[in-house]
Amino acid sequence: xxxxxxxxxxxxxxxxxxxxxxxxxxxxxxxxxxxxxxxxxxxxxxxxxxxxxxxxxxxxxxxxxxxxxxxxxxxxxxxxxxxxxxxxxxxxxxxxxxxxxxxxxxxxxxxxxxxxxxxxxxxxxxxxxxxxxxxxxxxxxxxxxxxxxxxxxxxxxxxxxxxxxxxxxxxxxxxxxxxxxxxxxxxxxxxxxxxxxxxxxxxxxxxxxxxxxxxxxxxxxxxxxxxxxxxxxxxxxxxxxxxxxxxxxxxxxxxxxxxxxxxxxxxxxxxxxxxxxxxxxxxxxxxxx
Numbered sequence: 001x002x003x004x005x006x007x008x009x010x011x012x013x014x015x016x017x018x019x020x021x022x023x024x025x026x027x028x029x030x031x032x033x034x035x036x037x038x039x040x041x042x043x044x045x046x047x048x049x050x051x052x053x054x055x056x057x058x059x060x061x062x063x064x065x066x067x068x069x070x071x072x073x074x075x076x077x078x079x080x081x082x083x084x085x086x087x088x089x090x091x092x093x094x095x096x097x098x099x100x101x102x103x104x105x106x107x108x109x110x111x112x113x114x115x116x117x118x119x120x121x122x123x124x125x126x127x128x129x130x131x132x133x134x135x136x137x138x139x140x141x142x143x144x145x146x147x148x149x150x151x152x153x154x155x156x157x158x159x160x161x162x163x164x165x166x167x168x169x170x171x172x173x174x175x176x177x178x179x180x181x182x183x184x185x186x187x188x189x190x191x192x193x194x195x196x197x198x199x200x201x202x203x204x205x206x207x208x209x210x211x212x213x214x215x216x217x218x219x220x221x222x223x224x225x226x227x228x229x230x231x232x233x234x235x236x237x238x239x240x241x242x243x244x245x246x247x248x249x250x251x252x253x254x255x256x257x258x259x260x261x262x263x264x265x266x267x268x269x270x271x272x273x274x275x276x277x278x279x280x281x282x283x284x285x286x287x288x289x
Contacts, residue, residue: 042071047086050099050108052117057095061117066091078103085111 019025029035034044047070068088085100097113
C-alpha cells in the first residue's frame with residue numbers, strides 16, 4: 001500500500017524532498033481543519049453522545065447517539081490508560097458542555113454544561129449478567145476451591161431461571177408459530193389505533209380552530225377528568241333568595257329623598273321613585289290567581 005500514497009498528488013516543480021513530505025513543504029497538515037488546534041494539544045473529532053442528557057443552557061433533551069464536532073484533549077492518566085476530555089457546542093443553543101472518560105468505571109462523566117438522564121440500575125436486581133471484578137477473576141484463576149464454589153452457585157442460579165425461561169420460550173412459540181396470523185393480528189390492532197388517532201386529531205383541530213389557539217394538546221389524563229368533575233359552575237344562592245335580599249335592601253332605604261342612588265342595589269343609574277320598585281315587582285312566593 002505504500003506505493004499508492006503518492007498517487008494523484010501534484011508535486012510542484014519547486015518541491016524539495018528534503019522538506020520531509022508534501023504537507024510540510026506546503027505548510028499544511030494531513031488532517032486539515034481538524035488539526036487547527038493541534039499545537040494546543042486539541043484534536044477535532046466526531047463525538048457520539050454515550051447516553052441521554054439534558055442541556056443546561058436551553059434545557060432541551062439530547063438523545064443518545066447524537067453526534068457533535070468535539071475538541072478532544074488529554075487531561076490525565078488512569079494508571080497506564082489516558083483520560084480524555086471532550087468539549088462540544090449544543091446544536092440547539094450557544095451552550096457548551098464537556099464530557100470526560102472514566103476508565104476506572106468504564107463510563108463517561110459530565111464535567112459541565114449538561115446533566116445526565118438517570119437510567120442506571122443495579123444489574124443484580126433485574127437478572128442481568130454482572131461482570132466479575134479483578135479480585136474475583138484472580139481468585140477464579142488461582143483458587144480451585146473458590147472456582148468450584150463459584151461454579152456451583154452459577155449452576156443453582158441457572159436451575160432457578162430454567163422454569164421462567166421455559167415459559168417465555170413456550171409463549172414465544174405459541175405467539176409466533178403462525179406468521180400470517182400474528183401479522184394479521186398486529187395489523188388489525190394498528191388499524192384500530194390509527195382510526196382512534198385520526199378521530200382524536202380531528203377533534204383537537206376543531207377545538208383549536210374554534211378557540212384560535214396554536215398550542216399542542218396533550219392527551220387527556222384520568223386525574224384531569226376527576227378534577228374537572230369537582231368544579232361546577234353553580235351559583236351559591238337561588239333566584240328566590242336573590243330576590244328576597246333585593247327587596248330587603250330596598251325596604252331599608254329612606255323614602256324621603258326624591259333622588260336616590262341605587263349603587264348599593266347593584267343598579268348603575270338613579271331612580272326618583274325607589275319605592276315603586278317594591279310595589280311593581282311581583283313576589284315569587286305569591287301564587288298566580
